[in-house]
Amino acid sequence: MxxxxxxxxxxxxxxxxxxxxxxxxxxxxxxRADSAHREWSRTATVHRASLMxxxxxxxxxxxxxxxxxxxxxMGKPVRQALGEVDFCTSIYDFYANNAEAxxxxxxxxLPDGQxxxxxxxxxxxxxxxxxxxxxxxxxxxxxxAPNLIMGNTILLKHAPQCPQSAEALTxxxxxxxxxxxxxxxxxxxxxxxxWLIADPRVCGVSVTGSERAGxxxxxxxxxxxxxxxxxxxxxxxxxxxxxxxxxxTVEAAVAARIANAGQACNAAKRxxxxxxxxxxxxxxxxxxxxxxxxxxxxxxxxxCGPLSSRVAVDRLEDQVLRAAEQGATVVAxxxxxxxxxxxxxxxxxxxxxxxxxxxxxxPVAQVYRVRSEEEAVALANDTPFGLGAYVMTNDAEQAERxxxxxxxxxxxxxxxxxxxxxxxxxxxxxxxxGRELGRYGADEFVNKKLIRIG
Numbered sequence: 001m002x003x004x005x006x007x008x009x010x011x012x013x014x015x016x017x018x019x020x021x022x023x024x025x026x027x028x029x030x031x032r033a034d035s036a037h038r039e040w041s042r043t044a045t046v047h048r049a050s051l052m053x054x055x056x057x058x059x060x061x062x063x064x065x066x067x068x069x070x071x072x073x074m075g076k077p078v079r080q081a082l083g084e085v086d087f088c089t090s091i092y093d094f095y096a097n098n099a100e101a102x103x104x105x106x107x108x109x110l111p112d113g114q115x116x117x118x119x120x121x122x123x124x125x126x127x128x129x130x131x132x133x134x135x136x137x138x139x140x141x142x143x144x145a146p147n148l149i150m151g152n153t154i155l156l157k158h159a160p161q162c163p164q165s166a167e168a169l170t171x172x173x174x175x176x177x178x179x180x181x182x183x184x185x186x187x188x189x190x191x192x193x194x195w196l197i198a199d200p201r202v203c204g205v206s207v208t209g210s211e212r213a214g215x216x217x218x219x220x221x222x223x224x225x226x227x228x229x230x231x232x233x234x235x236x237x238x239x240x241x242x243x244x245x246x247x248x249t250v251e252a253a254v255a256a257r258i259a260n261a262g263q264a265c266n267a268a269k270r271x272x273x274x275x276x277x278x279x280x281x282x283x284x285x286x287x288x289x290x291x292x293x294x295x296x297x298x299x300x301x302x303x304c305g306p307l308s309s310r311v312a313v314d315r316l317e318d319q320v321l322r323a324a325e326q327g328a329t330v331v332a333x334x335x336x337x338x339x340x341x342x343x344x345x346x347x348x349x350x351x352x353x354x355x356x357x358x359x360x361x362x363p364v365a366q367v368y369r370v371r372s373e374e375e376a377v378a379l380a381n382d383t384p385f386g387l388g389a390y391v392m393t394n395d396a397e398q399a400e401r402x403x404x405x406x407x408x409x410x411x412x413x414x415x416x417x418x419x420x421x422x423x424x425x426x427x428x429x430x431x432x433x434g435r436e437l438g439r440y441g442a443d444e445f446v447n448k449k450l451i452r453i454g
Contacts (some may be wrong), residue, residue: 004163004187009075009306009339010297018163021187029184033126033153034201036181041123041151048149049099054176056092059085069165070136075306077297088141094421095145102442115454121446123151125203132209133159133308134263140169143206146442154183198224204445211430229434229444233359234387237380238268240277241393249392250284256416258292261304262363266388269360271367272376278369286332289343306339307362313339316362319355326353357384381407387427
């Protein structure tokens with residue numbers, strides 16, 4: 001039986017099954033990508049940019065169809081699915097519009113020497129992308145857009161539950177005019193991925209997913225000296241130190257926790273609230289979560305759909321039950337209904353509780369009380385993860401001070417939902433390493449060649 005299938009999490013229905021790629025087909029895919037790189041890397045930047053722009057246009061033209069696919073694949077509410085497609089359009093547009101600036105030579109000043117020196121960026125070759133299910137289009141866009149612009153070619157292994165969106169993406173690159181082999185979708189197994197990474201024609205690997213998946217891929221890649229970018233889990237703090245509008249702060253906290261049914265690596269998962277605001281924040285936050293509209297992801301009124309699969313719900317339910325057994329208080333929610341999980345608030349979590357160091361991938365928020373800025377920063381950093389963080393304060397000096405002390409790859413002050421194509425995305429610690437998007441995303445898989453002329 002194939003591991004690639006569309007199983008609607010809202011109904012449990014198996015919609016469509018896709019065949020896994022054979023070993024011979026996979027070898028052919030690598031050969032095509034390798035052959036395509038020789039020409040694609042020498043193609044004029046302006047031509048690569050024009051094709052990239054067309055991919056963005058196709059996302060806009062097919063946004064309704066694309067959104068419907070991921071609603072069925074992983075249960076994303078349709079309005080959020082449409083928003084994801086639109087975000088992808090902006091990513092492809094960013095790289096199309098900035099392609100020339102991204103590849104331009106970088107001169108180096110030679111204060112004590114004659115002649116000149118430049119750093120020239122060129123592609124590495126065939127790259128393997130291993131993508132997750134939670135943002136089926138966005139995750140792909142932020143990996144492939146910069147790397148195709150820089151002249152690399154792509155082998156794309158999507159999550160087993162996202163074969164239809166993978167198919168739709170492949171068709172868009174074909175329809176945009178990309179040459180055969182520039183972007184190749186592969187329905188590969190874990191075993192096939194292991195020998196694929198070892199193939200000398202594959203020059204680098206990008207993984208977005210769990211710590212376990214990232215570690216497994218990095219281990220194989222390390223043995224073969226392959227560059228890896230890892231974007232893994234997160235347990236981002238939402239630190240509330242001050243506010244002139246508590247209702248707005250609570251609204252931001254709910255949005256940062258509930259979007260995509262809480263299934264986002266950079267979602268706000270730990271609410272860390274200063275003592276004088278703790279009680280009113282908890283009351284308003286709990287009421288707001290209780291008011292979140294759960295329902296059919298095809299209904300535009302739905303704010304929180306099902307989790308992506310029964311396995312995902314089983315895992316989250318186990319975490320919440322263990323948390324309660326180990327002393328946490330379930331203030332609201334905590335129950336499942338099929339693949340749906342109620343928005344949940346947990347308090348009284350101590351370092352001895354297992355979930356203190358775990359990522360909760362679903363609509364479950366932990367709320368902590370702290371007595372000072374120092375305690376808030378210490379608690380925020382007391383995690384194995386280091387992806388992002390949110391800081392809410394009406395003190396500008398405090399905002400700068402706290403943002404500087406947070407151990408994370410990204411800090412957002414007094415704003416949520418602010419990711420954009422030009423801003424680098426990535427983390428530290430067990431959240432991985434490397435960056436995607438913006439200038440930095442385009443620089444990960446390139447040869448920064450020094451050319452020194454005397």
